[in-house]
Amino acid sequence: MPLLIQQVPPTQAPIDLLLLADPSEEKIRSYLHQSGCFVASLGAMVIGACLVRPLGPTSHEIMSIAVHPEHQKSGTGTLLLKWVIDFYRRSGAQQLEVGTGSFGYQLAFYQRQGFRVTGIERNFFIDNYNKPIIEDGIRLYDMLRLVLQLTKTECGPE
Template sequence: MSLLIQEVPTADVPMDLLLLADPSEDKVRSYLPRSKCFVASYDGAVVGACVVQSLGSGTYELMNISVHPAHQKFRYGTALLKWVIDFFRGSGASQMEVGTGSFGYQLAFYQRHGFRVTSIDRDFFARNYPEPIFEDGIQLFDMLRLTLRYSGNVA
């Protein structure tokens, strides 16, 4: 059996997966209707999900990517991210953006695929979430905006 990645209707993406990457269900529900959703399945079971929305002019934002905790560190997240990057490259996108914490393994996860830091949103997590968010025991305050530019695709 191999990993199957495909675009699916919004309703088919398990909310519990999306909440791993974004603890606010309200926020997730606010961007889902105007997003494209993708899932990765192994042996018929959904193990990962990714949500991407258009910002217009060939720019897309990766809103959420998550792999079920029992399946993390098996390269499913890497395969899903690569697949989604290639999907939007193939559809003529000029760039993809993502917002992530200012430290932690997720930052390396994106940078390994060519995302570069383009700006910093200070205190984003403190301003936008009612509860403090911790990663490795350290409170997350600032959000880095990262951008992957698709060379060859014109905006």
């Protein structure tokens, strides 16, 4: 069965799945209705989701991307991210931004697609979440900000 990736209305966002990427339902709901919502499905089962909110006319931020645990490490997340990148590139966006933990597989996930670290938000996960967020047995404190330029730049690949 082929993977289908498509944009859906925010009202159809799979909140339970998105909670894998952002453990605060309150935070997800705060940016959900201003975001583009994309899902990856196998038949009738949604196995991946991504929310992207506009920052301005040519810049957007990936707020959350998640893949169902049974389908992680299958390439679904990479296909979904590439689809979203292509969607925004075709729409005329100039850059995509994302914030992620300062270590772990998520950082490498974005860097493999060309995102580059542009800053750090110290104590982000302490200041913005009521409960500690633990990744690979280590508590997250700081958020790294990454940017992917969607238009050709002097430093980017040809």
